Amino acid sequence: MSKRLVVALSGGVGGAKLALGLSLVLPADELLVVANTGDDFEHLGLSISPDIDTLTYALAGIDNPATGWGRRNETWSFMDSIGALGGEDWFRLGDRDLALHVERTRRLRLGQTLSEVTADICGRLGIGARVVPMSDDRVRTRVRGDAGWIDFQDYFVRQHCRPVVHELAFDGVTLARPHADITAALRSGDVRAVIVCPSNPFVSVEPILAIPGMRDAIKASGAPVVAVSPIIGGQAVKGPTAKMMRELGLEASAAGVAARYGDLLDGYIVDHADADGIGNVGARVTIARTLMTSLHDRETLAGVTLDAADALASQR
Ligand code: GDP
Numbered sequence: 001m002s003k004r005l006v007v008a009l010s011g012g013v014g015g016a017k018l019a020l021g022l023s024l025v026l027p028a029d030e031l032l033v034v035a036n037t038g039d040d041f042e043h044l045g046l047s048i049s050p051d052i053d054t055l056t057y058a059l060a061g062i063d064n065p066a067t068g069w070g071r072r073n074e075t076w077s078f079m080d081s082i083g084a085l086g087g088e089d090w091f092r093l094g095d096r097d098l099a100l101h102v103e104r105t106r107r108l109r110l111g112q113t114l115s116e117v118t119a120d121i122c123g124r125l126g127i128g129a130r131v132v133p134m135s136d137d138r139v140r141t142r143v144r145g146d147a148g149w150i151d152f153q154d155y156f157v158r159q160h161c162r163p164v165v166h167e168l169a170f171d172g173v174t175l176a177r178p179h180a181d182i183t184a185a186l187r188s189g190d191v192r193a194v195i196v197c198p199s200n201p202f203v204s205v206e207p208i209l210a211i212p213g214m215r216d217a218i219k220a221s222g223a224p225v226v227a228v229s230p231i232i233g234g235q236a237v238k239g240p241t242a243k244m245m246r247e248l249g250l251e252a253s254a255a256g257v258a259a260r261y262g263d264l265l266d267g268y269i270v271d272h273a274d275a276d277g278i279g280n281v282g283a284r285v286t287i288a289r290t291l292m293t294s295l296h297d298r299e300t301l302a303g304v305t306l307d308a309a310d311a312l313a314s315q316r
Contacts, residue, residue, distance in 0.1 A: 011204020012054035015197035021298030028128025038141035038207030193309030196227035226267035233273035
């Protein structure tokens, strides 16, 4: 019998677009999305998990298409009010979004795990696919700029990615364990494909891969690993991926991302705009339209990615 399960590694904005596409072309019980939690932080007394939330809102169809993060039809009374009081308003939390952070924080304080809270909230919002944090253990991405080490959200949101990035670290990662549902899935013998979504390699995918045992478990699953390039025409669609690559001394290109993933990849989906310069990246390259503007784009790219994985599997 053919293998059924698709495991997708995802950050927020780019990753959630493909995760939604996969959720539209696969039965709900065949998709497990592994969410990066390196971006998580504590702010205003709340536990905030930006990538889990972006995935949750996208999969529930209540995401904000204009920003790529947060909820649609949002109102901002809380932000306006806290700003007027001299409070911290650099990290934008809409009123509806705030409810999720307050509720997550309450449940974590009662002793529930992040994965339990995530599963329950996804269920309440009608999401069929499983969204699993990469780990229930605490991992925090840190960025070394000219002024020393800072927290990721300080770099990303407060300082608008302006600092030059010299180095990244994932605090806590050496002690973190991959979530048991992820390792169980990868060991099941039923994995059709591992999809690396078009997310920032450094701060969305690498925190997942840096968890001890994760990379080996992916390899040992025997499933084809197929990534979608987050770089189109030598540029990031959104966010600091290309800027970070240049600052870290890497080539800001689709080929540069593939080189970063190295022997993890069996297949690589690259945009038409990057077809000429792609060369040999050590993985089977598929050229496709990778910009996901519409829902149809998301579905189509999900189909292309699964076809690429199935073609690789059929040759094993
Ligand atoms: P973050 O965690 O919110 O930063 O989001 P991700 O890491 O998941 O996504 C950021 C990356 O997604 C950037 O490198 C973007 O270039 C990429 N991205 C965003 N939209 C698209 C798209 O439509 N197609 C592709 N191929 N990449 C995209």
